[in-house]
Amino acid sequence: MAGGGKMKVTLNRQLQKPMSKFIDLRSDTVTKPTPEMRQAMFEAEVGDDVYHEDPTVNRLEQRAAEIMGKEAAVFVPSGTMGNQAAIKAHTQPGDEIICDDRSHILLYEMGGPANLSGCLTRTIETKDGILHWEEVAKRVRGSSDHFRGTGLISVENSHNVAGGRVYPSEVLEEIYYKAHEVGVPVHMDGARVFNAAAYLGKPVREVAAPADSVTFCLSKGLGAPVGSVLTGTREFIKRARLVRKSLGGGMRQAGVLAAAGLVALEKSPADLPADHANARYLGEALAEMPGIAIDPAEVETNILFFDCGGTGMTAAELSAAIRERGVLANGLGGTRMRFVTHHDVTRRECEQAMGVFLEIVTSKAA
Numbered sequence: 001m002a003g004g005g006k007m008k009v010t011l012n013r014q015l016q017k018p019m020s021k022f023i024d025l026r027s028d029t030v031t032k033p034t035p036e037m038r039q040a041m042f043e044a045e046v047g048d049d050v051y052h053e054d055p056t057v058n059r060l061e062q063r064a065a066e067i068m069g070k071e072a073a074v075f076v077p078s079g080t081m082g083n084q085a086a087i088k089a090h091t092q093p094g095d096e097i098i099c100d101d102r103s104h105i106l107l108y109e110m111g112g113p114a115n116l117s118g119c120l121t122r123t124i125e126t127k128d129g130i131l132h133w134e135e136v137a138k139r140v141r142g143s144s145d146h147f148r149g150t151g152l153i154s155v156e157n158s159h160n161v162a163g164g165r166v167y168p169s170e171v172l173e174e175i176y177y178k179a180h181e182v183g184v185p186v187h188m189d190g191a192r193v194f195n196a197a198a199y200l201g202k203p204v205r206e207v208a209a210p211a212d213s214v215t216f217c218l219s220k221g222l223g224a225p226v227g228s229v230l231t232g233t234r235e236f237i238k239r240a241r242l243v244r245k246s247l248g249g250g251m252r253q254a255g256v257l258a259a260a261g262l263v264a265l266e267k268s269p270a271d272l273p274a275d276h277a278n279a280r281y282l283g284e285a286l287a288e289m290p291g292i293a294i295d296p297a298e299v300e301t302n303i304l305f306f307d308c309g310g311t312g313m314t315a316a317e318l319s320a321a322i323r324e325r326g327v328l329a330n331g332l333g334g335t336r337m338r339f340v341t342h343h344d345v346t347r348r349e350c351e352q353a354m355g356v357f358l359e360i361v362t363s364k365a366a
Contacts, residue, residue, distance in 0.1 A: 023349045024328045025282075028192075028275075028302060028342035031223040036267065037260035046255035049075070050245070056255030060262050064229040067265065068214055069205030072237035073229050074244060075258055079104075079191045081249050082215035082230040084112040086187045087152060089239040090213065093118030095151025098139050101125045102161040104189055105154055116247070119151065128298075129162025131155055133174045140182055153179050156189040157207065158196045164279070164303030166196045169207070176210035185212040191228070195221055195301040198272040212236070221272055221302060222264035223343055226257045271343050275302040278341040278350050285354040290365045302341045309335035311361045321360050327353045 024030045033041070047053035057075050065073040076082045083105050087097065097113055099106055101123035105113060113119040122139045124131055136153060143149040153175060157167045176186050188211035190196070197204040208214045213232035218224035230240055244250060251257075283296035283304050291310030298304075308318050315331030322329060330338045341350070 022323075022326055022328050023345060023353045025339040025341065025345060025353060026328050026330045027340045028220040031220075031342050031344050033225045033260050034223060034263070034267075037224060037263045040259040040263050041256045044255040044259035046253040048252050049254045050250045050252060054253060054255045054258070056262070057251075057258040060258040060265070061229065063262065063265060064216075065231050067204060068208045068216070068231040070208070070214065070231035070233070072234045073231040074237050074241050075251075075254065075261070076215075076228050076230055076244055076249050077226060077251065078219075079189070079215055079217045079228040080109045080112065081244065081247055082228045083154075083187070083189050084109060084116050085240045085243040085247065085249075086213045086215060086230055086232070087113055087119065087154075088117040088243045089236055090185050090187060091117055091119050091151035092148065094120070094148040096120045096122050096139075096141075096147070096149060097152045097154055098122050098124065098131075098136055098150060099154040100129050100131055100156065100159070100162075102129060102159075103154060103156050104160055104191065105156075107161070122150075126162070128165045129156060129159030130165060130167055130171060131175060132171060133178045136175060137178065140179075140184060142182075150182075150184050152187055153184055154187045154189060155211070156191075158192045158199070158301050158303070160191070160303060163298055163305045164192070164195065164301035165298070166199045166300050169200065169202070169210075172210045187211060188214040190214045190216040192217070192221055192301065192303075194269045195272055195276070198269065198276060199301050204269070213240075218261040218264045221275060221342060222261075222268040224257075224260040224264035224268075227261050229261070268343070272302070274347075275341040275343065276300075278302075278345065278347055279304055279339070281347065281350055282339050282341065282354065286357070289358055289361050291361055303338065304340075305332075305336060305338050307335050308337055308361075311364050313361075313364060318360070322353075322356055325356045325360075327356050 049057045061073040140150045158164045197207045218227045283299035286292045294306035315337045319331040
């Protein structure tokens with residue numbers, strides 16, 4: 001569901017008892033493989049994937065392409081490699097890439113577009129991480145004697161740094177069709193595209209349809225231990241597979257990893273709405289606390305950002321304080337913090353975390 005009614009948030013102002021393990025809200029990358037994933041890894045049939053002889057990897061790629069509604073797919077070790085392989089397969093050195101100014105491909109992939117593909121980035125500042133064609137069109141340009149022009153438009157869905165925000169279908173479709181009118185492909189960094197699909201209440205293939213290529217992570221909300229998948233046309237994936245090899249991503253008996261990915265692909269999407277509900281609970285609980293600034297209405301998926309400046313503590317100080325009491329969260333510099341929910345954190349643990357958080361911020365205020 002793309003929304004949800006206002007829930008009553010009740011907080012226990014008494015500090016919780018010491019916890020036997022950390023409640024880890026830093027990221028959904030911290031998830032551990034389920035027992036079913038571990039069993040599948042143990043029993044995986046393997047071969048040499050560089051020779052296309054690993055049957056489990058082949059099944060993962062075929063199933064991923066089918067679920068995404070694309071012709072083909074390639075298994076890669078990480079989302080960063082998937083994105084960068086896509087960029088290099090789509091572009092030529094000197095091409096320009098249009099993206100949001102807080103895109104993962106720009107901020108957190110080691111300068112990959114420039115370093116690996118020789119591409120320039122032309123960024124658009126947005127409030128919510130969502131590009132609109134009206135602004136994109138102002139930056140699209142063809143080649144000339146002075147510049148190569150636009151080679152790719154990259155969108156991120158859901159958008160990490162914008163707080164897990166999701167593209168409205170009509171916005172993404174307009175970008176896709178208008179871009180194709182001027183001969184520019186669209187890549188989707190869909191690290192959390194299954195979260196986007198869960199929020200929209202649509203099959204993931206419909207969310208992925210307005211993109212020529214889509215990368216998605218198995219190792220975030222879906223809970224697999226390692227790996228991402230890049231999908232697109234057969235010809236595109238053929239090029240991307242060569243790029244993967246050049247980046248050192250040609251894995252051999254990778255079926256032990258792909259086996260967990262297959263379980264994640266088939267089983268984990270059904271659990272994502274619960275993660276979203278937990279994130280909404282956290283957002284509403286935080287909104288009631290002194291010194292915390294957050295708009296719960298902006299919590300769409302499993303990521304939420306908030307400002308703790310009103311508590312008189314920096315994000316680093318607050319992160320350290322809650323860590324001492326069994327809760328892990330990322331401070332992102334200054335007074336900005338992030339929580340991410342996932343299948344390894346239950347609603348009860350979210351309630352415990354908020355009890356700890358409330359005790360600390362109210363003690364500071366007093």
